[in-house]
Amino acid sequence: MATILFIHGTGQRRGSVSSSLEKIRAHVQEEPVLAPLGVENCLWGDPYGSQIGEGLSVPDYAERGGAGQRDAMELDVELWANLYADPLYELRLLALQPSQASGLPGASAGDRLDQYLSRLTITDDLHAALAKGDVLGVFDTARAEVARSVPYREMIRAAADPLGPFQDTLARALAAVSIALFRETNDGTLPTIQQDQELRDACVKAIRDGLGPYQAVIFEPLVRRFQKLGTKLYWGTPTALLAPGIAMWGRMARRRRGEMMDGASPLAGDILAYQCRGEDIRRFIAFRIREVLSPPIVIVAHSLGGVAAVDVLVQENLQERVALLVTVGSQAPYFYEINALQSLERRAGATLPSHFPPWINIYDRRDFLSFVGARLFPGKLTDHDVDSRQPFPISHSAYWTNKDTYRIIAHNARPYL
Numbered sequence: 001m002a003t004i005l006f007i008h009g010t011g012q013r014r015g016s017v018s019s020s021l022e023k024i025r026a027h028v029q030e031e032p033v034l035a036p037l038g039v040e041n042c043l044w045g046d047p048y049g050s051q052i053g054e055g056l057s058v059p060d061y062a063e064r065g066g067a068g069q070r071d072a073m074e075l076d077v078e079l080w081a082n083l084y085a086d087p088l089y090e091l092r093l094l095a096l097q098p099s100q101a102s103g104l105p106g107a108s109a110g111d112r113l114d115q116y117l118s119r120l121t122i123t124d125d126l127h128a129a130l131a132k133g134d135v136l137g138v139f140d141t142a143r144a145e146v147a148r149s150v151p152y153r154e155m156i157r158a159a160a161d162p163l164g165p166f167q168d169t170l171a172r173a174l175a176a177v178s179i180a181l182f183r184e185t186n187d188g189t190l191p192t193i194q195q196d197q198e199l200r201d202a203c204v205k206a207i208r209d210g211l212g213p214y215q216a217v218i219f220e221p222l223v224r225r226f227q228k229l230g231t232k233l234y235w236g237t238p239t240a241l242l243a244p245g246i247a248m249w250g251r252m253a254r255r256r257r258g259e260m261m262d263g264a265s266p267l268a269g270d271i272l273a274y275q276c277r278g279e280d281i282r283r284f285i286a287f288r289i290r291e292v293l294s295p296p297i298v299i300v301a302h303s304l305g306g307v308a309a310v311d312v313l314v315q316e317n318l319q320e321r322v323a324l325l326v327t328v329g330s331q332a333p334y335f336y337e338i339n340a341l342q343s344l345e346r347r348a349g350a351t352l353p354s355h356f357p358p359w360i361n362i363y364d365r366r367d368f369l370s371f372v373g374a375r376l377f378p379g380k381l382t383d384h385d386v387d388s389r390q391p392f393p394i395s396h397s398a399y400w401t402n403k404d405t406y407r408i409i410a411h412n413a414r415p416y417l
Contacts, residue, residue: 001294002323002417004028007042007285009303009329010270014046014082023400024300030403033410033417037298042288044308046082047093048280049270079172084194087176088151090169092291095154096283110156113166116212117147126206133193133203135178138185142177146170150291163212171208175200270304278308278342285312289321296323298413303369303396306330307341310359314343317355323416325359326409328399333361333373333381352380360412362405364388367395384408 006024008017021041028034082089120143122130130136146152152173159166175193182191193200274281285308289297299322301309306327312318313325335341344350352359359381363370369392372383386405388398399405 003038003294004298007301007305009305027406031406031410083176087180091151091155095151110159120210129203134191138181167211171204295321298324300326302328307332311343319355322357328362329370334371
């Protein structure tokens with residue numbers, strides 16, 4: 001079975017990506033060509049997108065509504081929200097760390113962690129927690145699935161002493177996969193372990209206790225917070241009519257500057273962060289492409305995700321896995337035209353490499369963040385126009401409820417499925 005891999009765009013985090021995925025999955029089921037395909041995400045925004053941090057650069061940040069760093073409880077809640085959506089989330093992030101293998105004789109840190117997992121026994125405490133949480137019957141299957149997963153195998157290659165963060169992460173992954181397996185086999189019903197935070201934490205602790213001696217370190221969960229962008233854009237209004245409103249908006253903006261920076265930073269910040277330090281995002285996307293268990297892959301990449309996908313597919317030969325690239329509402333052609341595309345300099349004779357997959361680009365004339373590329377990449381890219389009949393900026397995210405988007409993808413993906 002082939003797979004659609006959705007790569008989200010700028011400013012999106014787990015909550016908004018989940019909403020887009022729900023729409024995509026529902027519409028995919030209505031297209032006979034696409035219905036058999038699995039739909040997976042590539043959630044790069046939470047671990048590698050921008051965030052304002054403590055707001056130290058913003059005058060009077062906290063006094064003017066800025067959130068600053070969240071407390072440990074909030075971070076834990078968001079971490080588990082990501083794990084419920086993607087049980088291998090943390091393993092995948094740790095897998096992207098540079099290998100710490102020492103090259104010295106003896107078992108490496110990763111080898112020891114792998115041995116701990118293979119020798120993990122269900123103690124009385126763990127048996128009781130798993131049984132009470134409804135996941136005792138799926139735990140062995142969960143352990144086997146984690147052990148053979150690509151993120152786990154890559155993670156143990158990157159493991160290093162002290163093993164504490166890796167052991168903690170592995171324990172949470174085993175619990176999260178158990179929860180996912182229970183839900184898959186029970187029509188989406190939530191197991192008790194997912195509804196009882198104290199029981200969940202007790203279960204994770206019991207798993208953790210079975211994964212070798214504790215090696216304490218200060219571990220900061222690899223999560224990012226997401227914020228809603230609550231701004232309005234006014235187009236085509238005479239300046240004289242806007243003047244009173246502009247003055248009022250300026251006063252309000254000053255009072256709420258911290259809050260507004262929280263909202264705006266993920267959107268604008270992701271673009272700046274990608275242009276300055278996009279290596280981690282590209283590495284994460286390439287890893288997800290290699291990890292998908294059911295190629296061929298149809299990449300559907302939105303907005304800045306399309307820019308990153310193009311960069312990855314230029315820089316790496318992934319033609320054995322990626323059958324088709326679909327950019328949607330993307331700035332990739334514009335970045336190339338202004339010579340801002342990371343992977344490909346615009347110069348005479350420049351072209352996409354031979355290993356680059358077939359590329360279709362979906363745009364909406366009402367979406368001012370979408371661009372066309374057929375004249376920039378003749379013979380390599382085909383543009384397709386859709387009309388959401390929505391004003392900007394709503395038009396930038398309206399593709400996922402437009403049936404024409406899926407008809408175009410289905411028509412172009414058919415030869416490769």
